[in-house]
Amino acid sequence: MLDDSRPLFVQIAEQIENDILDGTYPEETAVPSTNELAAFLRINPATAGKGLNRLVDSGILYKRRGIGMFVATGATRQLKESRQTSFAAEYVAPLVHEAAKLGISTKDLIALITKEAQS
Numbered sequence: 001m002l003d004d005s006r007p008l009f010v011q012i013a014e015q016i017e018n019d020i021l022d023g024t025y026p027e028e029t030a031v032p033s034t035n036e037l038a039a040f041l042r043i044n045p046a047t048a049g050k051g052l053n054r055l056v057d058s059g060i061l062y063k064r065r066g067i068g069m070f071v072a073t074g075a076t077r078q079l080k081e082s083r084q085t086s087f088a089a090e091y092v093a094p095l096v097h098e099a100a101k102l103g104i105s106t107k108d109l110i111a112l113i114t115k116e117a118q119s
Helices: 008-021 034-041 045-057 075-102 106-118
Strands: 061-064 068-071
Touching: 008 034, 008 045, 008 075, 034 045, 045 061, 045 068, 075 106
Parallel strands: none
Antiparallel strands: 061 068
């Protein structure tokens, strides 16, 4: 799960997000605690906590005092919308611009994407 190229707390937050999106943690269910994550990943609890708090700050998780952290209602929708926006900016826009430089029409680009999706 972890790689050295990005901060651990960012990777932890992204993994929890992925787990929410794939249904591992449905809305209104608990996620692993800071100490559970720290023990499992063999990292400092402060690092695990920073990853979880990043999700709390963005409204994906919320804290129940003395009980733990839970996936917020609407978190799945919020994550999908956020990632779709990022996907468009990081992948689609550069793809369209490169296609234009190469003289690939929109119609041909759609055909290429369709062909690739079917293989």
